[in-house]
Amino acid sequence: MKIFAISDLHLSINNAKPMNIFGPVWEGYLDKIFSQWNEKVKQNDLVLLAGDLSWAMRLEEVVADINLLKDLPGKKVIIRGNHDYWWKSISALRAILPENFYAIQNDSIRFENVVIAGTRGWKGVEKGIVLSPEDQKIFDREVLRLDMTLSSAKKQMREGDKLICMMHYPPVGFFKDDSPFSELIEKYKVDAVVYGHLHGYKNVPTFFVKNDIPYFLTSCDMVDNNIIEIMEIK
Numbered sequence: 001m002k003i004f005a006i007s008d009l010h011l012s013i014n015n016a017k018p019m020n021i022f023g024p025v026w027e028g029y030l031d032k033i034f035s036q037w038n039e040k041v042k043q044n045d046l047v048l049l050a051g052d053l054s055w056a057m058r059l060e061e062v063v064a065d066i067n068l069l070k071d072l073p074g075k076k077v078i079i080r081g082n083h084d085y086w087w088k089s090i091s092a093l094r095a096i097l098p099e100n101f102y103a104i105q106n107d108s109i110r111f112e113n114v115v116i117a118g119t120r121g122w123k124g125v126e127k128g129i130v131l132s133p134e135d136q137k138i139f140d141r142e143v144l145r146l147d148m149t150l151s152s153a154k155k156q157m158r159e160g161d162k163l164i165c166m167m168h169y170p171p172v173g174f175f176k177d178d179s180p181f182s183e184l185i186e187k188y189k190v191d192a193v194v195y196g197h198l199h200g201y202k203n204v205p206t207f208f209v210k211n212d213i214p215y216f217l218t219s220c221d222m223v224d225n226n227i228i229e230i231m232e233i234k
Contacts, residue, residue, distance in 0.1 A: 007048075104116065119167060147184055174204065
């Protein structure tokens with residue numbers, strides 16, 4: 001089983017928000033992603049979608065965007081991004097998800113020899129950033145949610161399992177300084193981290209290793225709309 005990732009698809013079947021207004025990298029971007037997806041991914045593989053799946057505002061609106069992905073090969077795992085306003089109740093979301101589509105919120109899910117955990121995260125990981133009281137409240141809550149999802153994952157893990165953490169916001173700043181998120185990632189001995197959110201940066205690495213843990217930035221425009229292989233589970 002192979003594990004792939006791509007994020008920030010910003011689908012908009014019912015919302016008419018074309019992404020090509022943000023630059024040429026978005027021209028025909030879904031065609032390229034879907035072509036690679038069909039070429040690389042097998043039915044038993046996993047595809048991690050780390051937030052900002054859709055511009056939809058309500059749950060009933062996101063169904064068409066989810067259906068755009070449902071027949072692509074592989075099992076799809078999603079977490080919430082900052083633009084996923086349609087994501088309100090996890091139970092309501094899971095009720096409309098098609099077969100082989102999974103959502104994580106404060107919990108985790110196990111597939112064969114890998115456990116997937118995840119949370120949205122929040123801005124403010126860079127050293128010296130002073131958040132507003134409201135943003136600090138959200139930041140602190142997301143730290144607690146990361147602890148919850150990783151704790152859930154550890155309870156599911158068996159000997160030899162791999163643990164992958166999905167976040168939408170970057171868990172570390174541009175200079176890779178420690179943050180409450182990276183400290184938890186290291187505490188729980190995560191094997192790989194997948195995140196998104198960043199767009200349009202020229203000098204931001206899409207892959208780096210921090211304290212022996214690989215981090216993958218998978219915002220589709222940042223990886224030239226290539227679906228990224230994270231690892232293979234033998």
